[in-house]
Structures are given as C-alpha cells and as structure tokens.
Amino acid sequence: MKRWTVAPLSLLASSLILVGCASTGTQYVTDQEYRLTLLHTNDNHGRFWQNSRGEYGMSARMTLVERIRMEVEAQGGSVLMLSGGDINTGVPESDLLDAEPDFKGMTMLGYDAMAIGNHEFDNSREVLMKQAEWADFPFLSANIYLKGTNKTLFPAYQMFEVQGNRIAVVGFTTEDTQKIGNPEFISDLEFKTPIEVAEKLIPALNKKADLVIAVTHMGHYDDASFGGNAPGDVSLARAVSGIDVIVGGHSQVPLFKPDVQNNTLILQAHEWGKYVGRLDLVIKNGDITGYDYKLIPVNLKDRVKDDAGNSSYVLQEAEIAQDLGMLAMLSSYQKQGSAALGTVIGQSDGLFVGDRNIVRNSATNLGVLIAKAQMVKTKADVGIMNSGGIRADMEAGEITYKDVLTVQPFANILTYVDFSGQELTEYLTAAVNMAAGSGAFAQISGAEIRTVAGKITRMTVAGKAIDMNQSYRIAVNSFMASGGDGYPKISDHANFVNTGFVDADMLVEYIQNNSPLSVSDFEPDGSLERM
Incomplete structure (x- = not known):
C-alpha cells in the first residue's frame, strides 16, 4: 500500500518545466530521521513466469516485495519501487501478448515509476500507449522528445511526497535508441543526450525536491568506459551534480554494492527479475545520512556437483513461495502465450x-x-x-x-x-x-x-x-x-x-x-x- 501523495503530470510534459508540481516548502521535521526503502528491478524482458528450474518470476517477486513492505512499514518507513525499463522483448509467451502480463504484473507489484527502455520501441506506438494504460504507474523519460516540439513523449519526472520529504523521480533513456531502435516506430522522435538535458533539469528539480532519484536505461560501465555504447550512468553522475540515487538498467549487470560517483549512489539489479535490489535509506534534513544495500536473489540456484560427479541445482537462499493471487493472474497469460506458439x-x-x-x-x-x-x-x-x-x-x-x-x-x-x-x-x-x-x-x-x-x-x-x-x-x-x-x-x-x-x-x-x-x-x- 502506498503511503504518499503524487503530483500529477500530463502525458506530454515539457522536460525542462516543472509541470504539475506545487512549489511547497519543506514538510519534514527538522533533525528527525526518516527511513525510505527503494526496491528496484530492470530489464525484465518478458520474464513474468519462472523458468524451468523455478527461478525468478513475478509470483515469487510479489511474495518478496510484500514481505519487505510489511517489514518497512512496521518500522515506520516507506517504500518506493522503481524499474530501469526494457519490459519488452524476451520470451514468446510475453512477446506474443505485447507484454500485457508483465505490465499488469508490475501493477499488482505496486511499481511507482519506470524508465523507458530502448526495447519499449520494439513495438508500434499504439502498443506502447496500450502498455502505458495497463500500468498504473508513470513511464518516465526526460530526453525523448517529439520532433520539432519542446514536448517529451512521456513525463520527464514524477514528484512524490514521502513522510514530508519531497522526492523527484526523473527518467532518462539511452540516446543509442535513435540508432538501435526500429526506425518505423521512432522516426517522429528525437533522443536528446541525457547529460545535456540533465544539466538543466537536475538543478531545477533540486530547488523543488529534497531528494532527486534518476531512474535510467543507460547502462553501467565501469569508470565510464562505455566504448561503442552511449555514455551511461557513471558518466551522468560525474557530469551532473545533485542526483542522489541512480536506479539503472540496459547493461544488465548486477551491482552488489552501489557504485558511488560524485556523491551519487548508482544501482542496477542484473536482469529478468533475478534479483530485487533493496536500498534502505536514512534521511535527515533532506539529506541521505546512511544507507544499506543488497541484491536479493529470487529463487536463484547454483549448479553443484556431488562426490560422484552428479550435478544438481541448489538455492542460493531460502525459497520464496509464489504469491497465489499473482500466480492465478499470470497463469491465464502463460496458457495463452503457449497456445500462440503454434x-x-x-x-x-x-x-x-x-x-x-x-x-x-x-x-x-x-x-x-x-x-x-x-x-x-x-x-x-x-x-x-x-x-x-x-x-x-x-x-x-x-x-x-x-x-x-x-x-x-x-x-x-x-x-x-x-x-x-x-x-x-x-x-x-x-x-x-x-x-x-x-x-x-x-x-x-x-x-x-x-x-x-x-x-x-x-x-x-x-x-x-x-x-x-x-x-x-x-x-x-x-x-x-x-x-x-x-x-x-x-x-x-x-x-x-x-x-x-x-x-x-x-x-x-x-x-x-x-x-x-x-x-x-x-x-x-x-x-x-x-x-
């Protein structure tokens, strides 16, 4: 259950003007500590269902997320759940259904916002907008513009108020989408450089928010060595001050501890919902004063051999049961997808x-x-x-x-x-x-x-x-x-x-x-x- 208010934004929002956000003063109590937990995944790529070994899947993720929410709220904290994008393209059971089970599963999971990934443009604009309707959370990207206008395709950011703390969640998408995306579906769009957009937008957001969180689909490249790719999260953090946390995706790497760059915590949770990232923040006077981080495996298993050389798969951590409500909802889609294979x-x-x-x-x-x-x-x-x-x-x-x-x-x-x-x-x-x-x-x-x-x-x-x-x-x-x-x-x-x-x-x-x-x-x- 969500414990905050959201400032609404129009579907087509200028990425440089703070639309729909009242310029309210500080609401938190001075010198009081607040606890906020960020949960995150990225690069789902159609994996709403567990694999043949019972690993990952949204039903087990639901059980884990609800358990964390209950724990955090019992201690007086709050939870925000974010996705680094690329929900589309991965397995036929999802692809043949336009990722409907994935987005409806994310809605049940209580996601609060997601970055637009490059694979969100693998389908027509009509499908993308249908997916936005299935989701009860905003798709965000501050650097995808309708050509010839000052309007972004989706909102640039979303404002949340959590226990009196004003939190801006802003989205960025890799500019490589312009060259690796399907031209048929992106010809009317301009993918501006995220850093160029952020240099103007982040200072403006910091005047309105106590914390700024970027949810991105740009990739994590060690020491900003992005090679033939477009610059990623490390480059963004180094170039633009004032981003407290980057929740990333695209490069599909597991960061088992935050990569701290220019006072920005950079996170990424590998791929396919294999992990749920958990960042527990302590906030005081609008600043992060402490944090703890973990990637939680969702029924991941290691292959081991016994003395006789026989192989088996062993859970990395205690098994997470599947949520029956989520399982029931997804089962019908799994059957539809399987039937469509013919x-x-x-x-x-x-x-x-x-x-x-x-x-x-x-x-x-x-x-x-x-x-x-x-x-x-x-x-x-x-x-x-x-x-x-x-x-x-x-x-x-x-x-x-x-x-x-x-x-x-x-x-x-x-x-x-x-x-x-x-x-x-x-x-x-x-x-x-x-x-x-x-x-x-x-x-x-x-x-x-x-x-x-x-x-x-x-x-x-x-x-x-x-x-x-x-x-x-x-x-x-x-x-x-x-x-x-x-x-x-x-x-x-x-x-x-x-x-x-x-x-x-x-x-x-x-x-x-x-x-x-x-x-x-x-x-x-x-x-x-x-x-």
Whole structure:
C-alpha cells in the first residue's frame, strides 16, 4: 500500500518545466530521521513466469516485495519501487501478448515509476500507449522528445511526497535508441543526450525536491568506459551534480554494492527479475545520512556437483513461495502465450538442415540463415553461429514459432562488437579452427574463408580482402561472446553491445520479413571451405 501523495503530470510534459508540481516548502521535521526503502528491478524482458528450474518470476517477486513492505512499514518507513525499463522483448509467451502480463504484473507489484527502455520501441506506438494504460504507474523519460516540439513523449519526472520529504523521480533513456531502435516506430522522435538535458533539469528539480532519484536505461560501465555504447550512468553522475540515487538498467549487470560517483549512489539489479535490489535509506534534513544495500536473489540456484560427479541445482537462499493471487493472474497469460506458439510465421520451399551429425561437421543452409539473420538485425558485416546452438532441422512448408524455438531453444541474446580489421582476422581465425564434430563448429555468413591443412589461405568480407585499418561489425550470440565453446571472449571488449534481442525472436522476425524462404538463397557457397 502506498503511503504518499503524487503530483500529477500530463502525458506530454515539457522536460525542462516543472509541470504539475506545487512549489511547497519543506514538510519534514527538522533533525528527525526518516527511513525510505527503494526496491528496484530492470530489464525484465518478458520474464513474468519462472523458468524451468523455478527461478525468478513475478509470483515469487510479489511474495518478496510484500514481505519487505510489511517489514518497512512496521518500522515506520516507506517504500518506493522503481524499474530501469526494457519490459519488452524476451520470451514468446510475453512477446506474443505485447507484454500485457508483465505490465499488469508490475501493477499488482505496486511499481511507482519506470524508465523507458530502448526495447519499449520494439513495438508500434499504439502498443506502447496500450502498455502505458495497463500500468498504473508513470513511464518516465526526460530526453525523448517529439520532433520539432519542446514536448517529451512521456513525463520527464514524477514528484512524490514521502513522510514530508519531497522526492523527484526523473527518467532518462539511452540516446543509442535513435540508432538501435526500429526506425518505423521512432522516426517522429528525437533522443536528446541525457547529460545535456540533465544539466538543466537536475538543478531545477533540486530547488523543488529534497531528494532527486534518476531512474535510467543507460547502462553501467565501469569508470565510464562505455566504448561503442552511449555514455551511461557513471558518466551522468560525474557530469551532473545533485542526483542522489541512480536506479539503472540496459547493461544488465548486477551491482552488489552501489557504485558511488560524485556523491551519487548508482544501482542496477542484473536482469529478468533475478534479483530485487533493496536500498534502505536514512534521511535527515533532506539529506541521505546512511544507507544499506543488497541484491536479493529470487529463487536463484547454483549448479553443484556431488562426490560422484552428479550435478544438481541448489538455492542460493531460502525459497520464496509464489504469491497465489499473482500466480492465478499470470497463469491465464502463460496458457495463452503457449497456445500462440503454434502461430505460422512463414514458409519455406525446402529443408533447412540442422541435424546434429551434419551441422557440426559442415556448413549448412540453416547455419547460414541464422548467421545472416544476426547480420541483418545488427547491421553487421559478419555473422557467426556455433553449431551446438542449432538443435534441429527446420522442415519445408509452414514454419511456426514453435519450430524456431525447437531450432534455437536456449534464449541466448544477440550481441555484436565493432572490430578493427586485425581483430576481425584474429577472431575469424579462431572460429574456423573450431573442431569439426563439436558444438563450436562455426556457421558463417558475410565472410568467405578458405583453409588448407588448418591454415587460412583466403579471407574476404563482402568479396573484398580485409582492410586492417577498417572497422567491421561481427554478430554472435551471448554464449559465444562470453567465451562459450572456446570462442574468444568479447563481452569485455570496449565496443561490445548486448542488443537484448533473444536469438529465436530475431530469427522469427527475419523469417516473417523474408517469407517465403528459398533454401537456394542460403546455400553456404564457400563461406567456409576446408581443404
């Protein structure tokens, strides 16, 4: 139950004018200590339901959140619950329902505000506005403008009064959305630089508020080393004074303790509701005088082996029961989503080969299809797929969502990195030397490589020799990027980008946009020739 008042804001609010906020004086009692608990998640990506091991899910999150609320309120404190955005795009049961279960689940959980993430623009504006109606909390972003106007798409901020303390919650969205978002859905929008907007807005908010909390979807990059990404939370905190707390998202990292920059506490709770972040604040005379922080795992399990070498999964902490009310609400959506997996998404004129004994030993049309789809989605020069991630043939005729999930069941995330020509050469050399017969065997699109006795004799990209001084983009899945199957780890590269798109969803989109598929268009044609 919420214990504060909210100053209403219009849907289209100027990001630089404090709309709907009375300029009231201080309401707290001088020298009295107040306790405020911030709960937060980010990058939900459709995971309203627990996984096959019973990890995370909104039903268990509900039990945890209600338990914390009761504890805090019994001690005279208050709770604000925030999200760092990217509710959309992740699993088909959610995607096929426009994330309705996720937003309605968040409403039941009592979220107070969320940042707009880049994946909120994976769908049409009509869907986004429908999602805003499902949520009884505001979507916030101070730097997304309607082109040619001084109006933001959603409110820039929301004012809360908590036990006499005036709290401004302001939203910011990565400016990278302009280049990684779907142009069809963002062509009428301008994504201004968050720091540029914050430099004007934060001082104004500090005149009206006792605390300023930024809920962001910009990413946390250690020591502001954001590489090929847009600047993130660390850059924002260093550039703009006066932000007390940043509740972040986008980079999907777990911060087990706040990153303190320029007197700003920066938080992030990994992804998918795996954790609920809990920041307990002590506030006195409008300042934070103490805090305690923890990421609370939501039924996360560690894989362990016994003395006989048998593997099992063990809970990290005591099991959190599922809230029955939330479970009942979500169950109907889970059933709807599962039924929708039979939806036909396209068709093909022949067999796409993913049989284990073939795909792990030679280039196949299905391997090329997946690698090419990765290239198209990321605008990459080269796409590589590890054959162990291809789990079945895709038969001729109608193709369903379920067929794609059978081929790519692991829910890996599409990633990319911008390499120099030298780096690309080194990576491709490692890829083509992955052993035939293993899951590491490379399926390639965009590059043609010939090897003789294990040595590369020819390597081209788009038909041209690799220029060591040129930049090339390579797209791989998150498993490979993190070093899986023995591939070089690139997830720590300065130019690495996690797109947030699930591999199966990426393939579905490609099939939908290019159906009917002709197998002749995806023949390997010497993409990897071993002599």
